[in-house]
Amino acid sequence: MTSAEAQQRLDELRAEIARHDELYHRQAKPEISDFDYDRLKRELADLEAAWPALGGDNSPSRAVGDDRTAGFKTYRHRERMMSLDNTYSAEELREFHDRLTRDLERDGLEFVVEPKIDGLAVSLTFAKGKLVRAVTRGNGVEGDDITANALTIRSLPRELKRGPDAPVPDVIEIRGEIYLTTAEFQRINRQREEEGEPVYANPRNLAAGTIKQLDAREVGQRKLEIVLYGRGYLEPVAALPETQTQFHGWVKAWGLPTVEKFWTVQGADAVLGAVQELGKLRESFAYATDGAVVKLDAVALQRRAGSTSKSPRWAMAYKFAPDRAETKLLNITVQVGRTGVLTPVAELDPVVLAGTTVARATLHNRDEIARKDIRVGDFVFVEKAGEVIPAVIGVNPARRTPACVPYVFPERCPVCGTAVVQIEGEVALRCPNLECPVQVRRRVQHFASKACLDIEGLGEAMVDVLVEKGWVRTLSDIYRLRRDELLTLGKSVEKSTDNLLAAIEASKRAELWRFINGLGIPHVGAAAAKDLARKFRGLEALATAQRDDFIQNKESVIGGIGETMADAILTFFAESRNRNVIDELVRAGVDPIVPAAGSALAGKTFVLTGTLPTLTRDDATARIEAAGGKVSGSVSKKTSYVVAGEEAGSKLEKAQTLGVPVINEAELLTMLG
Ligand SMILES: NC(=O)c1ccc[n+]([C@@H]2O[C@H](COP(=O)([O-])OP(=O)(O)OC[C@H]3O[C@@H](n4cnc5c(N)ncnc54)[C@H](O)[C@@H]3O)[C@@H](O)[C@H]2O)c1
Numbered sequence: 001m002t003s004a005e006a007q008q009r010l011d012e013l014r015a016e017i018a019r020h021d022e023l024y025h026r027q028a029k030p031e032i033s034d035f036d037y038d039r040l041k042r043e044l045a046d047l048e049a050a051w052p053a054l055g056g057d058n059s060p061s062r063a064v065g066d067d068r069t070a071g072f073k074t075y076r077h078r079e080r081m082m083s084l085d086n087t088y089s090a091e092e093l094r095e096f097h098d099r100l101t102r103d104l105e106r107d108g109l110e111f112v113v114e115p116k117i118d119g120l121a122v123s124l125t126f127a128k129g130k131l132v133r134a135v136t137r138g139n140g141v142e143g144d145d146i147t148a149n150a151l152t153i154r155s156l157p158r159e160l161k162r163g164p165d166a167p168v169p170d171v172i173e174i175r176g177e178i179y180l181t182t183a184e185f186q187r188i189n190r191q192r193e194e195e196g197e198p199v200y201a202n203p204r205n206l207a208a209g210t211i212k213q214l215d216a217r218e219v220g221q222r223k224l225e226i227v228l229y230g231r232g233y234l235e236p237v238a239a240l241p242e243t244q245t246q247f248h249g250w251v252k253a254w255g256l257p258t259v260e261k262f263w264t265v266q267g268a269d270a271v272l273g274a275v276q277e278l279g280k281l282r283e284s285f286a287y288a289t290d291g292a293v294v295k296l297d298a299v300a301l302q303r304r305a306g307s308t309s310k311s312p313r314w315a316m317a318y319k320f321a322p323d324r325a326e327t328k329l330l331n332i333t334v335q336v337g338r339t340g341v342l343t344p345v346a347e348l349d350p351v352v353l354a355g356t357t358v359a360r361a362t363l364h365n366r367d368e369i370a371r372k373d374i375r376v377g378d379f380v381f382v383e384k385a386g387e388v389i390p391a392v393i394g395v396n397p398a399r400r401t402p403a404c405v406p407y408v409f410p411e412r413c414p415v416c417g418t419a420v421v422q423i424e425g426e427v428a429l430r431c432p433n434l435e436c437p438v439q440v441r442r443r444v445q446h447f448a449s450k451a452c453l454d455i456e457g458l459g460e461a462m463v464d465v466l467v468e469k470g471w472v473r474t475l476s477d478i479y480r481l482r483r484d485e486l487l488t489l490g491k492s493v494e495k496s497t498d499n500l501l502a503a504i505e506a507s508k509r510a511e512l513w514r515f516i517n518g519l520g521i522p523h524v525g526a527a528a529a530k531d532l533a534r535k536f537r538g539l540e541a542l543a544t545a546q547r548d549d550f551i552q553n554k555e556s557v558i559g560g561i562g563e564t565m566a567d568a569i570l571t572f573f574a575e576s577r578n579r580n581v582i583d584e585l586v587r588a589g590v591d592p593i594v595p596a597a598g599s600a601l602a603g604k605t606f607v608l609t610g611t612l613p614t615l616t617r618d619d620a621t622a623r624i625e626a627a628g629g630k631v632s633g634s635v636s637k638k639t640s641y642v643v644a645g646e647e648a649g650s651k652l653e654k655a656q657t658l659g660v661p662v663i664n665e666a667e668l669l670t671m672l673g
């Protein structure tokens with residue numbers, strides 16, 4: 001390789017890695033597997049080592065991947081948050097051990113082997129034992145302040161337990177990982193699938209995407225968890241633990257969630273033994289792990305070993321390679337979701353991967369298939385790591401036969417035949433036909449479901465029948481169902497038909513937010529629907545809203561409705577057919593209940609705690625009561641909201657344990673209108 005060639009490859013690699021860093025850390029939407037990413041990183045490191053003259057001060061090999069995103073205040077860590085050097089090779093793990101033995105001139109070094117939790121790094125600051133702040137890693141120097149979102153984590157204590165076994169320092173940054181359990185990951189993905197939204201590829205991406213939502217109430221609807229294992233800044237320095245093993249004991253004594261298991265061992269063989277044991281045990285852990293972290297146990301030795309610009313020299317991540325198998329791609333099918341998104345799915349010759357039989361795998365979208373040139377009849381590599389959804393990562397070109405022709409993505413919806421479209425800025429292709437039977441079915445099912453109009457008797461099976469018969473093509477058709485037609489559905493359906501028609505009739509007077517939720521606007525869930533109902537007080541007003549009804553000077557006007565949601569709402573109603581749905585619903589007699597003006601808070605109970613920035617307690621109470629709400633002194637399950645200010649105390653804690661929504665003064669003022 002000439003110097004010019006090396007330079008060219010370096011430039012390519014640096015650009016490519018920077019792009020994947022952005023996708024992974026900031027957008028939580030990686031395009032390639034960690035394994036492939038780590039390979040690119042390794043190639044870069046090797047090239048940089050071979051060509052030290054070819055610069056690279058700004059190289060991604062020198063920096064920590066940056067997760068900072070718009071909408072959050074940033075906060076400077078008192079001590080930097082680092083990344084870890086990683087390897088997939090046992091041999092290199094040995095070299096790490098031998099290097100430290102040499103550098104520290106000491107035999108029989110002790111190491112701690114911990115699970116490497118595949119979540120999102122977070123730093124918690126406790127001052128005088130109280131949790132005051134949660135911050136993401138960011139660029140290592142400063143991160144996003146996600147305190148409000150972290151407070152939705154029920155297993156996170158607000159205060160460190162004091163006891164004889166663990167001194168509570170004046171100030172300490174405790175590092176750990178925010179994650180989603182496998183069960184919660186699957187629950188959310190199932191729901192997304194039902195709603196025709198793309199599913200998340202793994203729990204890590206979903207956790208990362210969740211913690212960066214701007215509405216803490218939306219975050220609270222996904223059950224995030226946390227585990228703590230590391231230490232940042234600490235004051236006074238005399239309170240430093242002697243070993244990492246001791247620190248784990250403290251974390252536990254303070255009452256914080258700790259890693260499920262760790263090993264304290266001596267020598268390279270024992271380290272590898274522990275890593276192997278972890279490899280077997282990790283399937284039983286509540287969180288996804290992508291490897292082991294091996295750390296020098298003695299804190300004094302850690303300090304002697306020091307760190308590079310990016311990672312400590314006293315620790316190393318050993319990553320487990322994902323399970324990979326080769327199998328034949330029998331077919332590609334295309335599914336249509338509620339919002340019309342077309343998702344290609346690989347139908348595979350069944351193969352065993354990471355302990356389960358895999359017969360289908362996601363192909364993401366048209367661009368992915370084209371980029372990897374995946375063809376029906378190819379032998380493909382399928383990969384699955386832990387809880388990750390199996391994915392086709394590429395083809396084996398050596399086994400391609402001439403009969404395999406390039407895959408042509410359907411230009412028409414496989415269900416209704418309408419020409420598909422691509423919305424600007426999206427990779428997905430959609431069937432734009434709002435009357436497409438699959439979409440109609442999913443939309444009507446959503447509209448009638450418990451979270452929306454809650455129409456009894458209009459379950460998924462019934463909706464299927466109505467759509468199949470052609471009686472329901474749009475939401476408003478529900479309100480035009482004919483008794484005589486329904487009676488043709490079978491014998492002795494008279495009673496159930498009358499019940500169904502009565503339930504449908506009653507739903508015309510449901511609360512406004514239920515209709516808003518029922519429209520199926522992307523990104524708009526129940527919490528947002530309630531905010532929108534309070535603000536717009538009618539379907540037509542919402543349908544004709546302008547951008548500045550949502551966002552002014554880049555600031556959100558309606559608490560809880562950020563830019564993504566505002567755009568989704570405007571795009572939705574820019575489609576004339578969606579606006580027609582509103583007109584038709586109104587014409588069909590739909591007349592949602594809107595809380596009367598001046599009683600915006602009717603039936604709601606508030607509890608105030610802490611000092612609010614501008615309102616006194618009496619002011620706040622008077623304004624809540626004027627709007628028809630009640631103010632109570634203690635938090636219970638019946639409390640609608642806790643309004644928390646500076647130095648909020650036990651009431652805030654109680655609200656969090658009971659799952660009562662917590663709002664700040666600004667959100668209260670928005671509710672008051
Ligand atoms: N697929 C992609 O496109 C893509 C892009 C960028 C990064 N990545 C992946 O992200 C990672 C790189 O990011 P990184 O800098 O966070 O490195 P890393 O994840 O390899 O290691 C550092 C992180 O490990 C975490 N960690 C988990 N358990 C730990 C424990 N017990 N002790 C200490 N730390 C622990 C910490 O949050 C720490 O920040 C790599 O795994 C890489 O594969 C993937």
Ligand SMILES: [Zn+2]
Nearest residue numbers: 413416431436
């Ligand atoms: Zn269609």
